[in-house]
Amino acid sequence: MSDVSFTLIISALVFTVGACGVLLRRNPLVQFMSIELMLNAVNLALISFDGSVAKDKGEGQVFVLMVLTIAAAEAVVGLGIIVAIFRRRKRIDVDDIKVLKG
Amino acid sequence: MEQAVLIVAGVLAFGSALGVVLMPSAVYSAMMLLLNLLSLATLFLMLHAQFMFAAQLVVYAGAILVLFLFVVTLLNPGGENILRDKRRLLQAGAISLGLVLGIMLVGGLLYVFSNGPQPTLAADVTAPNSTYGTVEGFGKALFTRFLLPFELTALVLLVALIGAVVFGKRR
Amino acid sequence: MPELIGLVVLLPLLGFLTIALLGPKMSEKAAATLACAAVGLAFLAAVGAAVTPLVDKAAWPKYNLFNYDWTLAGSWRVQFGLVADPLSVTMALVVTGVGFLIHVYSVGYMTEQHHGETHFEKDYRRFFAYLNLFVFAMLLLVTANNFILLLIGWGNVGLASFLLIGFYKNKPSAVNAARKAFVMNSIGDVGILIGSFILIITTGQVAFDQVFASRELLTNSEATNWAALFLLVGAVAKSAQFPLQTWLPDAMEGPTPVSALIHAATMVTAGVYLITRAHPIFGVAQWAVIVIPIIGAFTAFYAATCALVQTDIKRVLAYSTMSQLGYMFMAAGVGAYEAAMFHLVTHAFFKALLFLSAGSVIHALGGEQNMFNMGGLRKAKELRVPWLGFLLGALALSGIPPLAGFFSKEAILGTFPLFGQTTSHYNPIGLAPTYLAIFGWVGIITAFMTAFYMFRAYMLVFEGPQGKLHPHNNPLSMNFPKLVLTLLTVVGGFLAMPGFWNFLTDWFKPIIKEVEFPEGGGVDASLNALKANKGELWYRIQTDKFEVVEIALGVGAGVAGIVLAVALYSYLRSQQAKRAVAVAAAANREEIIRPAATGTTRRDPRTQTVTPRAMSDEEIRDVISGKSEKRVVKPGSRAEALNYSDWRKKQNTMPNPGKLLANGLRAFLFYGWGFDLLYNLLFVWPAKLTARIFSRWLDPEVERAYDFGLGGLFWEGSKLFRKTQTGNIRNYGLAVLLGAVALVAYVIIQAAVR
Secondary structure (H helix, E strand, C coil): CCHHHHHHHHHHHHHHHHHHHHHHCCCHHHHHHHHHHHHHHHHHHHHHHHHHCCCCCCHHHHHHHHHHHHHHHHHHHHHHHHHHHHHHHCCCCHHHCCCCCC | CHHHHHHHHHHHHHHHHHHHHHCCCHHHHHHHHHHHHHHHHHHHHHCCCHHHHHHHHHHHHHHHHHHHHHHHHHHCCCCCCCCCCCCHHHHHHHHHHHHHHHHHHHHHHHHHHHHCCCCCCCHHHHCCCCCCCCHHHHHHHHHCCCHHHHHHHHHHHHHHHHHHHHHHCCC | CCCHHHHHHHHHHHHHHHHHHHHHHCCHHHHHHHHHHHHHHHHHHHHHHHHHHHHCHHHHHHHEEEEEEEEEECCEEEEEEEECCHHHHHHHHHHHHHHHHHHHHHHHHCEEEECCEEEECCCHHHHHHHHHHHHHHHHHHHHECEHHHHHHHHHHHHHHHHHHHCCCCCCHHHHHHHHHHHHHHHHHHHHHHHHHHHHHHHHCCCEHHHHHHCCHHHHCHHHHHHHHHHHHHHHHHHCCCCCCCCHHHHHHHCCHHHHHHHHHHCHHHHHHHHHHHCHHHHHHCCCCCCHHHHHHHHHHHHHHHHHCCCCEHHHHHHHHHHHHHHHHHHHHHCCCHHHHHHHHHHHHHHHHHHHHHHHHHHHHCCCCCEHHHCCCHHHCHHHHHHHHHHHHHHHHHCCCCCCHHHHHHHHHHCCCCCCCCCCCCCCCCCCCHHHHHHHHHHHHHHHHHHHHHHHHHHHHHHCCCCCCCCCCCCCHHHHHHHHHHHHHHHHHHHHEECCCEEHHHHHHHHHHHHCCCCCCCCCCHHHHHHHHCCCCCCCCCCCCHHHHHHHHHHHHHHHHHHHHHHHHHHHHHHHHHHHHHHHHHHHHHCCCCCCCCCCCCCEECCCCEECHHHCCHHHHHHHHHCCCCCEECCCCCHHHHHHHHHHHHHHHCCCCHHHHHHHHHHHHHHCHHHHHHHHHHHHHHHHHHHHHHHHHHHHHHHHHHHHHHHHHHHHHHHHHHHHHCCCCHHHHHHHHHHHHHHHHHHHHHHHHHC
16 A cells, blocks of 8 residues: 555545544534544645645645635634633533524 | 554554544543644655645644643533433434445545555655755745735634634623 | 836825725815825826836837736636836826826815815815725726726726715715716626627637737627627717717716816726727727717717707816717727827816816806806906916817817818828728718817807806806915916927827827737738738828818818807897896886786796795795895886886797797707607616506515415425524534535445446
8 A cells, every 4th residue: 555545544534533523522622623633634635635646736735724724713713702602601512502593 | 664654653643533532521632633733744744745744733733732722721621421422313323424434435545546556656746856845845836826825815814813802802 | 117107006096095094084184185195196107107118119018017817717817917008108197197186176176265264175085085096996997908907997987986976965966967977887887898708708818918919809700899899888988978978967066176087087088098998909890890980970069069058167068078079989980099099188188177267167156057147257356267277278179279179189180081082091991081071071060069169158157247256266276287287288289290290109109000910810801901001000190282171171160160159149248238237227217117917927937037026925035035046126117017028028929930949959959969868768767667567566466475375385394494403513513424425425426337
C-alpha cells in the first residue's frame, strides 16, 4: 500500500469517527472538537490528492488554508455562542436547547 | 523508516480521533484532539506539505486548541457518560450510520486501490530541490492566482471577530 | 503619467464616501470644501494623465492600466482596468473640469444671503456627496476598459442623476421627474446589458481592445448588428434622444447646478462617448448604424421646434441640449467621431455657461423660472456677469464666429455634402450623398431655429421693460466659474480650425487607427473598402469650394435666426410696454366708467386679472399678503372696464381659425409633440388598467382559492411536518449524516454500475 492510499484511508476513518462524535456527544464543546476532526480529515484528503493526482500542484494546499481559516472563524463564533448560552443557563447540554421545536 | 513513521502517525491519528469521541471529560477530549492534530501534522510532513505542517501546528495546535482549552476550563462542564444517553434510538442510528459510512468509504477506497494503480506522490513533489509545499511554492500560488480569495478570507476573519465581540458582550 | 487616471477616479469616490459617512459630523463649509477639492485635484490628475498621450500618441494600448482579475472560470477570464487613451482623457478632463467649476458654483447657489448672514440650504452636505458620487460614476464610465466596468459606471450615473433630480424630495414634481428619468435610463441600461452579453457571447471577451480586435465581429454580422442596436438603445436613453427623450425636460426639476453638470455638460454626452468608444462595432454593423444619424437628425429638429415655445428658461436650455446632442449623434452616425467629440467638448463649455447664467438669474429672482415674468435684466447691476455669460453662450450656440460653437457646429455640418457632391468622408452605410445631404439641411434648419429660440430667451429675460428684481448679489463663488467658462467659450473653438490646423484630429487619431480588422472577414463591399484603407476611419474636414458655401449657410442661418428673434421680440416687448404704460396711466387717473353689467363673475382666466368684487375674502387676503400671483385692478377704474370689455369681446366672438391653429400648434410643441401623452396611452394606462382589472375582479377570487385551497393544504400538511422539527440539533445532525451516507452510496452505486 502506497503512502497516499494509506493517508486517504486514515482520512476516511477520522472523518467517520468525527461524524459519529458530533451525534453521540451532548457536550457542545466536544461536538465542536469532532467537527474539527472532520475538517482535519478533509484537509488530509486534500493534501493527499494535491501531491498525487492533482493537475495543478499546490492549489489543494491553498484550499486547505481556506478550510483552516473557516475552521478558525467557526471556532471563534461557535465558542462565543457557547459561552453566551452558558451565561444564561449555567449548564451546557445540547439536549436542553430546543427552542426551535416546531 | 519513513514507512514506519507514516503507519505510527496514521494509527495514532485514528486512535486519538476515537479518543476525542469516547473520553468522558472534555479536557481529556481536548488532549486527544491535540494528539490527533500532531499526528495529522506528521502525515502532512510525510506528504511533503511542509508549510501546511507548520500551519497546522501554529494555527490548530497553537491557536484553536488553546481557545478550546480556555473555554473548557472557563465553563468547567462536568463529565459525560455517553453510555447513559436517554436517546437510545438516536445513538443506535448514529453508530449504525457511522459504521455504514466508514465501511463504504474505506471499502470503496480499498476496492479502488486493489483493482487499479494506487496513487503515489508525483515525481516533481518528491524531487529533492522541489518547491512543492515550501513557503516559496505555496506563497507564489497564494499571492498570484489566489490573491483575491486570500484577501477575502481576511474579511471572513474580520466578520468572525466582530461576531465574537458581539456574543461576548454582557447584556 | 497615465497612471494618474486611477487617482482621477478614486478622488471623487473618496470625497463621496467621506461626506456620506462623516456628513453629520462635518460643517457645511468643510463638506463643500472637501467636495470641491476632490474634484479639483481629480482635474489636476487628469491634466497629468493627458500629458503622456500628448507626447506619445501611438501608444494608447499601453495605457490599459490596473488590470486585475475579476472572474476566473476555466479559460474565461474577466479583467477590470482603466484606460487612459486620448478619448478617455478628454472625457475625464471635461467631466472633472466642468464638474469642478460647477461644484464651486454650487457652493454659492445652495446658500442664501440674508443681511450678511449665510444660510445653507437644507441637506447641503447631501447635495455635495451626490455631486461627488456623480463625478465618480461618470469618470468610471469614461475610463473603464471593458464593457462590465462601463456598465457599472453607466448604472451609477443613472443613480446619481436620479438622486439629484429628486434632490428636493418634498416636491412631488421633482420626485416624479426623478422616477421618470430613472425608468427611461433603465431601459437604456437593459439595452447596454443585452448588447454587452451579445458581444461577450460572440467574441468571448469583455475588454474593449480585445472585443474590437476579434474577428467574430466581422464574420458574425448578425450578432454585431444586434449588439450595435442594443448599445444604441443605451446611448439613446442616456443622451435623451428620440424615442427615449421625454425625461430630459422634466429633469430640470433638479437644482440648476445639477442641470448644468449632469443634464447638459456630462451625463447626457455618455451616449456620444459610447458610440465613439464602440465605433469598431458600429463601423462594421451594416443596418444598425444607419439608425444613428436618423435618430440624431430627428431629435435635433424635434427638440429645436419644442424649444421655440417654452416659457421656462431651463426647459428651453434642456430642449436645446437635446437638439445639440442630436447633432453629435448625426456626426457620430456617419463616422465623424472627431466632429462629434469636438462639439461635445465645446457644448459642455457653453451649455454649462448658459445654465449657470440662467441659474444666477433664477437665484437672483428668488426661484422665478418663467421667462415671461422676467425682463430688462441687462440693466441690473448685480447680473452683469450672467448677462455677459448668457449672451456669449447664446451666440456660441447660434454658431457665430469666432466663438466655440461656430467651429464645432461647422465641423459637423461640414461632414455632410449639402449639394450631393461625392466626398471622401468615411461612409459606413454606403448611403448615397443625396441622402447624406438631407441630414446636412436638417442641421442647417435646426441651426436657424436654435439661434431663434436662444435669442427669444435672451430678449425675454434681459431686454424690454424691467420686471421685479430680488436684490440679490451673486457671490464670487458663483461668478468665478462663469467667467472661466466664458473664457473657454471664447477660445475653446480654436482647438480645431478647419483648413488651418486640426489639433483634435491628431489627438484622436491613434484611437481610431489602432483598431485593426483581421484579414478575411465579411464579404460586404463596404467592409472591403474599410479594409482597403485599413483603419482609416478618419478623415479631414474638407476644404473644397463648397466648404465656404457651407460655412456661409451655417452662419447665415444663425444670423437670420438672431435677427428675426431680436426684431420680433423687441417689437412685442415695446407693444407690451406701451400697453402697460397706458393701463397704468388710466388706472392712475381713476376714470370711473362703470360697466353695464355688474354682479356676474368677472374673471378672465387668461390674464389672471381679477377685480376684488368677484373675489372671495380669502382670495383677497391672499392677494394682499402676496401669496397669490393675481393682479388686482381697482374697482370701477378704466383698467377694469377695458379689461372686462376685452374679455367680453373675446367671449362673444367666434374663435379665429388661424389663431386656433396657432394655439394648437403652440400647445403641441409646448408639450413636446405629445410624446408623454403617447407613452401614457401606450404603456402607462394599459398597465394601470390591467392592474385595476386584476385588483378588482381577479385578485379576490385568487385570494379566496388561496385561502381555502392552498392555505388549507399547508395548514394540514404543516401539522404533519412540524413533528420532524424537534429542536434537538442531534436529530438534525443525524439527518445530515443520513444525507451524506446516501450521497456516498449514490457515488459508489454509480461507479459499480459503470
